[in-house]
Amino acid sequence: MTVTRFLGPLDIAVVGCGVAGQAAATLLADTGHRVTIYERFTQPQPVGAGLLLQPTGLAVLRQLGLADAAIAGGARIAGLEARTHRGRSILDLRYADLHPLAFAVGIPRATLFDLLHARLGKSTAKLVTGAEIVDVDQTHLVEENGARHGPFDLIVAADGAHSALRSRLIPHARAPIYPWGCMWTTAPDLAGIGAAGLLRQRVRGTTLMMGLLPIGPRHGQDEVTIYWSMPMRALGRSKTIDLAAWRRAATALWPEAAPIIDHAAAAGDFARATYRHVALTHWNAGPVLFIGDAAHGTSPQLGQGANLGLMDAWVLAETLAEAPDLLSAFLRFERCRVPPVRYYRNASHLLTPFFQSRLAPLGWLRDAVMGPACHVPGLRTMMGSTLAGTRRGWLSTTKLGDDGCFPLDAF
Ligand SMILES: Cc1cc2nc3c(=O)[nH]c(=O)nc-3n(C[C@H](O)[C@H](O)[C@H](O)COP(=O)(O)OP(=O)(O)OC[C@H]3O[C@@H](n4cnc5c(N)ncnc54)[C@H](O)[C@@H]3O)c2cc1C
Structure with a gap:
């Protein structure tokens, strides 16, 4: 008879106090591990626009006891609607097609960050700030100033899409920057565009795209996050953005949104965002496991990055709880995470030039095909489940549970 011995409490370092890092540190501390999380900023802070929490991410937040607060702190999103500047529908998807109770949540990044941060504070995980981790020496973390921390049994690298640890430990990893990014801001919904509870987009060809994501009320006024697609060369820190020209272009694209614009x-108050297409052949280098954007950054076209990072955190805590040793845990983790992550990374990569590129024919094809495809039953389900984050690959998906929630135990 073989006896399976489970891993005892481990000394774990998590690098990066973002969405994936905070969730991982909390879940790992909750399962009895001794966790320290290292963040380069002196004051950890959210970076980036409001985001869409899919049923997958909401399921992980539910495990952390944060789902109700996330729903209350954001806006319920019933689906996605995208139109051309002429009003032609190119995407029209509803979560209710997957389950009548299903929905997503548009949430200010600061709200999500504060929820995760408060929950981290209630766990036994320790937080070390002002620590820019640039290397790993066997089982120790190495700071930029040479300070060392450790030893650790496991190091979770959740230092984001531009991960210094990935460049250092897996120098051959592919992580090119997308040629297009976006600028974004948050504004009061003075046109009532978010009232229908939809993430809305307007496009013209492949060079103009604007998105409006409802993110709930602040000071009694509903707000939306605005995304405006821009080529990389216009996004450099040294480039000034001509907001008068933006206002004219955005109003011409989406006249009904003029008060918001x-x-x-x-x-x-616009910020700029660039994205990377990160593809790792292995998620670990020795005792260092990469999760979140550090492992699989993509363009935000499908609104999945934070949700994938939350799922990574949950699966990691589960696999560590069940595996007899670290290597088995890494193998199980990869077996669970590679199929959905590969699907979303590839689907985002495939789709992005249809919305952000200089390839005009892709825009014509998109306008001609995507709208009708949304009405073909099998395709509609596939597109809807892709949006909801439930796909495990091109041919398989995870069904939502009877309550309309994503069943985490299906992983
Ligand atoms: C415009 C835009 C819109 C998006 N919309 C959505 C959406 O609707 N839905 C969705 O799910 N996703 C969305 N995303 C993607 C989402 O923001 C990311 O996938 C998610 O934030 C990744 O989380 P992370 O924890 O892996 O990395 P991050 O959130 O980037 O966190 C990394 C953390 O590591 C810290 N760090 C970095 N380097 C070091 C170091 N050397 N030492 C110590 N600490 C370090 C950073 O300071 C940071 O705190 C969007 C992204 C963009 C740009």
């Missing part, structure tokens, strides 16, 4: 242009 005017307000955003006057406030001028």
Whole structure:
């Protein structure tokens, strides 16, 4: 008879206090491991736009006891609607097609960060700030100033898409920057565009795209996050953004959104975002396991990055709880995470040039094909489940449970 011995409490370092890092540190501490999380900022802070929490990410937040607060702190999203500047529908998807109770949540990144951070504070995980980790020496973390921390049994690298640890430990990893990024801001929904609870997009060809994501009320006024697609060369820190020109272009693309656009242009509080297409052949280098954007950054076209990072965190805690040793845990983790991550990374990569590129024919094809495809039953389900984050690959998906929630034990 063979006896399976499970891993005892481990000394674990998590690098990066973002979505994936905080969730992983909390879940690992909750299962009895001794966890320390290292963050380069002195004051950990959310970076980036409001985001869409899919049923997958919400299921992990439910495990952390944060789902109700996330729903209350954001806006319920019933689906996605994208139209051309002429009003032609190119995407029209609803979560309710998968299950009548299913929905997503548009949430300010600061709200999600605060929820995860408060929950981390209630766990036994320790937080070390102002620690820029640039290397791993066997079982120790090495800071930029040479300070060392450790030893650790496991190091979880959750230092984001531009991961320094990935460049250092897996130098051959592919992680090219997409040729297009976006600028974004948050503004009051002065046009009532979010009232229908939809993530809305307007496009013209492949060079103009604007998105409006409802993210719930602040000071009694509903707000939306605005995304505006831009080529990389216009996004450099040294480039100034001509907001008067943006206002004209955005209003011409989406006249009904003019009050929101005017307000955003006057406030001028835009941030810039670039994305990487990260593809690792293995997720670990010795005792270092990569999760979140550090392992699989993509363009945000499908709104999955944070959700995939939350799922990584949950699966990691589960596999560590069940595996007899670290190597088996890594193998199980990869077996669970590679299929959905590969699907979403490839699907995002495939889809992005249809929305962000200079390849005009892709825009014509998109406008001609995607709208009708949304009405073909099998394709509609595939597109809807892709949006909801439930796909495990091109041919398989995980069905939502009877309550309309994503069943985490299916993984
Ligand atoms: C415009 C835009 C819109 C998006 N919309 C969505 C959406 O709707 N839905 C969705 O699911 N995803 C969305 N995403 C993707 C999502 O933001 C990312 O996938 C997610 O934030 C990744 O989380 P992470 O924890 O892996 O990395 P990050 O959130 O980047 O966190 C990394 C952390 O590591 C820290 N760090 C970095 N380097 C070091 C170091 N050397 N030492 C110590 N600490 C370090 C950073 O300071 C940071 O705190 C969007 C992204 C963009 C750019």
